[in-house]
Amino acid sequence: MATIKDVAKRAGVGLGTASRVIAGNGSVSEDAIRRVRKAIEELKFRPSHAARVLQKGQSQTIGVFVPLVHGSFYTPILHAIYTTLRASGRHMVVDFGQSLESERQDALEGAEFLTDRGCDGLIVMATALTSADIERIAERQPRFVLLNRSSARFQDRCFNPDHRAAGAAAARALCEAGHRRLAVIEGPKTSRDNTLRMRGFEEALGAYGIDAARLARARGDFSPESGRAGTRELLERDGSFTALFCANDEMAMGALSYLGQAGVAVPGRLSVMGYDGIDLSELTVPPLTTVLIPWREIATNALNHLLNLCYGSALPVERDIPAQVLWRESVARIG
Amino acid sequence: MATIKDVAKRAGVGLGTASRVIAGNGSVSEDAIRRVRKAIEELKFRPSHAARVLQKGQSQTIGVFVPLVHGSFYTPILHAIYTTLRASGRHMVVDFGQSLESERQDALEGAEFLTDRGCDGLIVMATALTSADIERIAERQPRFVLLNRSSARFQDRCFNPDHRAAGAAAARALCEAGHRRLAVIEGPKTSRDNTLRMRGFEEALGAYGIDAARLARARGDFSPESGRAGTRELLERDGSFTALFCANDEMAMGALSYLGQAGVAVPGRLSVMGYDGIDLSELTVPPLTTVLIPWREIATNALNHLLNLCYGSALPVERDIPAQVLWRESVARIG
DNA sequence: GCGGAAAGTGGAAACGTTTCCACGTGACCT
DNA sequence: AGGTCACGTGGAAACGTTTCCACTTTCCGC
Numbered sequence: 001m002a003t004i005k006d007v008a009k010r011a012g013v014g015l016g017t018a019s020r021v022i023a024g025n026g027s028v029s030e031d032a033i034r035r036v037r038k039a040i041e042e043l044k045f046r047p048s049h050a051a052r053v054l055q056k057g058q059s060q061t062i063g064v065f066v067p068l069v070h071g072s073f074y075t076p077i078l079h080a081i082y083t084t085l086r087a088s089g090r091h092m093v094v095d096f097g098q099s100l101e102s103e104r105q106d107a108l109e110g111a112e113f114l115t116d117r118g119c120d121g122l123i124v125m126a127t128a129l130t131s132a133d134i135e136r137i138a139e140r141q142p143r144f145v146l147l148n149r150s151s152a153r154f155q156d157r158c159f160n161p162d163h164r165a166a167g168a169a170a171a172r173a174l175c176e177a178g179h180r181r182l183a184v185i186e187g188p189k190t191s192r193d194n195t196l197r198m199r200g201f202e203e204a205l206g207a208y209g210i211d212a213a214r215l216a217r218a219r220g221d222f223s224p225e226s227g228r229a230g231t232r233e234l235l236e237r238d239g240s241f242t243a244l245f246c247a248n249d250e251m252a253m254g255a256l257s258y259l260g261q262a263g264v265a266v267p268g269r270l271s272v273m274g275y276d277g278i279d280l281s282e283l284t285v286p287p288l289t290t291v292l293i294p295w296r297e298i299a300t301n302a303l304n305h306l307l308n309l310c311y312g313s314a315l316p317v318e319r320d321i322p323a324q325v326l327w328r329e330s331v332a333r334i335g
Numbered sequence: 336m337a338t339i340k341d342v343a344k345r346a347g348v349g350l351g352t353a354s355r356v357i358a359g360n361g362s363v364s365e366d367a368i369r370r371v372r373k374a375i376e377e378l379k380f381r382p383s384h385a386a387r388v389l390q391k392g393q394s395q396t397i398g399v400f401v402p403l404v405h406g407s408f409y410t411p412i413l414h415a416i417y418t419t420l421r422a423s424g425r426h427m428v429v430d431f432g433q434s435l436e437s438e439r440q441d442a443l444e445g446a447e448f449l450t451d452r453g454c455d456g457l458i459v460m461a462t463a464l465t466s467a468d469i470e471r472i473a474e475r476q477p478r479f480v481l482l483n484r485s486s487a488r489f490q491d492r493c494f495n496p497d498h499r500a501a502g503a504a505a506a507r508a509l510c511e512a513g514h515r516r517l518a519v520i521e522g523p524k525t526s527r528d529n530t531l532r533m534r535g536f537e538e539a540l541g542a543y544g545i546d547a548a549r550l551a552r553a554r555g556d557f558s559p560e561s562g563r564a565g566t567r568e569l570l571e572r573d574g575s576f577t578a579l580f581c582a583n584d585e586m587a588m589g590a591l592s593y594l595g596q597a598g599v600a601v602p603g604r605l606s607v608m609g610y611d612g613i614d615l616s617e618l619t620v621p622p623l624t625t626v627l628i629p630w631r632e633i634a635t636n637a638l639n640h641l642l643n644l645c646y647g648s649a650l651p652v653e654r655d656i657p658a659q660v661l662w663r664e665s666v667a668r669i670g
Numbered sequence: 671g672c673g674g675a676a677a678g679t680g681g682a683a684a685c686g687t688t689t690c691c692a693c694g695t696g697a698c699c700t
Numbered sequence: 701a702g703g704t705c706a707c708g709t710g711g712a713a714a715c716g717t718t719t720c721c722a723c724t725t726t727c728c729g730c
Contacts, residue, residue, distance in 0.1 A: 028679085029679090351710060389717085673729095679724080679725095684720100
């Protein structure tokens with residue numbers, strides 16, 4: 001591989017001049033520019049990224065950690081970040097966790113990995129992080145933002161939907177549609193956002209005279225499979241509820257799948273409601289009524305904030321983008 | 336950030352000794368090891384990845400390009416690669432394309448980007464690449480493998496399912512189930528693998544006395560939305576076919592969704608068959624009958640081959656893992 | 671014609687590693 | 701006692717950039 005030295009030699013200029021042409025800053029004569037460009041072409045020169053990072057201490061790269069590669073939830077968020085980032089001329093390196101159970105550890109390692117790789121800033125999406133974990137990340141890489149995890153100490157770097165309000169909205173939607181006997185499939189215990197939305201859900205019930213303690217509950221792990229299992233369990237325990245709220249759309253899809261096979265009409269006999277508003281939720285039969293969380297927008301704003309932090313940009317950052325119930329056909333209005 | 340020099344100074348040893356302790360090779364006294372370890376701890380030293388890459392010319396990192404971030408198809412493949420890679424102690428950097436239309440250009444740029452980043456090898460998944468494109472990639476980074484794109488010149492580095500055989504299997508399955516009037520929704524023109532599976536599909540029809548020219552055809556772009564649109568178009572044109580083959584599962588899911596809303600019973604009035612065997616295909620209502628392509632296995636084998644290429648490992652590499660029809664409930668046996 | 675600013679230039683130094691070479695020390699053999 | 705060997709060690713050189721400083725030339729205004 002040709003180096004900048006070779007380029008300089010071939011173009012008959014000094015090292016500095018060659019570098020300036022490549023970087024496009026400093027003043028260089030038209031003639032020198034032409035010669036250097038030609039040499040680059042001829043030698044197929046490509047600057048060494050490693051050498052550059054070593055020298056400049058900057059990589060024009062943002063690191064992103066998400067807990068899972070597969071599944072339908074995280075990738076649209078990555079997509080949103082990626083698109084915005086490319087538009088600003090920077091790059092993205094992603095690291096993934098292995099499973100939701102190991103999310104905490106994975107995120108910690110991921111943040112280290114990405115920092116080591118010379119990322120100028122980090123977007124970490126991991127609800128399971130403890131405050132100490134966050135401090136630890138901050139210590140090694142002060143330029144970071146958190147997605148879906150709030151922290152009093154780093155409040156301005158936290159970007160999350162208002163899960164509590166969104167959970168409440170889900171409950172209200174179901175109650176307004178006339179449902180009174182409700183069941184829920186929660187997310188895993190480690191998921192702080194699940195806790196929040198469930199709290200919101202339960203709190204909203206009071207206004208309709210429903211005792212939260214009488215809610216039929218099952219716990220899943222956000223996977224479709226656990227949605228199937230949870231639904232079966234709930235039904236076997238006591239099938240008298242008329243509406244089922246799932247803590248995310250993938251579990252709701254599992255529920256729909258189970259109900260379809262069990263011959264339970266949706267929404268005829270049982271209504272199903274999801275959460276998140278992933279793209280696929282539109283494709284189920286019947287189309288899933290869900291709470292649309294503006295994940296893409298939230299992620300984009302988090303990125304903008306990070307860009308401001310890292311490169312002194314002045315991108316607009318919006319917070320508090322509201323969630324809204326997306327009425328489709330899996331919830332019936334009764335009573 | 337502390338450097339290895341600081342560590343050496345603090346531990347009271349020379350640069351070389353410190354480096355040897357960190358790398359874990361060469362011979363160093365117990366005492367020196369202890370002192371260096373202590374210094375590392377105290378200074379919170381972390382080696383600079385950039386400096387290391389610059390010096391060694393190796394990064395223990397494999398670059399992967401996939402055409403799309405979002406969607407359900409590519410991420411399980413990434414997951415499979417990632418898991419295997421981590422198990423071997425190396426790392427992965429992923430680059431994504433923006434859309435299937437720009438796949439070719441995206442892949443070219445992605446390969447350059449990943450090479451520039453000092454990846455020791457590349458996995459490029461892009462069916463739309465031309466031979467010249469592949470040459471160009473090879474020129475800059477001779478250590479690469481191709482996923483889902485065959486090339487005579489680099490035959491041993493190509494890992495793909497036998498789309499033609501798989502397409503034929505789909506046709507046979509439908510015909511054996513008694514279907515004679517068939518419709519298909521193809522993938523985009525740029526997709527060589529779509530072409531192949533369609534050819535296989537058509538070729539197999541002859542044995543059942545079906546004229547391939549009489550096939551009802553629509554073209555999609557592999558997205559669920561295009562599956563919806565294609566189904567509607569087909570139905571409006573001439574709804575006399577009894578089975579619909581979609582070139583991938585996502586379009587099949589779109590089809591199912593459309594049919595559900597249009598009140599067309601599946602498989603009662605119309606059978607639907609998918610292709611790929613993505614995880615979600617199990618969750619549709621009714622569960623989707625599809626051709627299971629062993630993508631994860633293919634990807635893992637491609638990776639193993641690449642690892643052999645890059646690091647002289649001797650991992651086993653299997654080729655020709657057969658696809659198989661996954662019978663579920665969206666195809667009826669008739670006649 | 672002269673002073674001084676501006677434009678253009680070359681090359682040394684620095685970024686943080688690893689590798690290689692040279693050297694000292696003690697153990698072991700003969 | 702002398703020779704060889706292995707082990708442990710320190711530090712210079714190299715990897716490929718960018719940045720900074722010093723220098724020359726050109727141009728402009730007086």
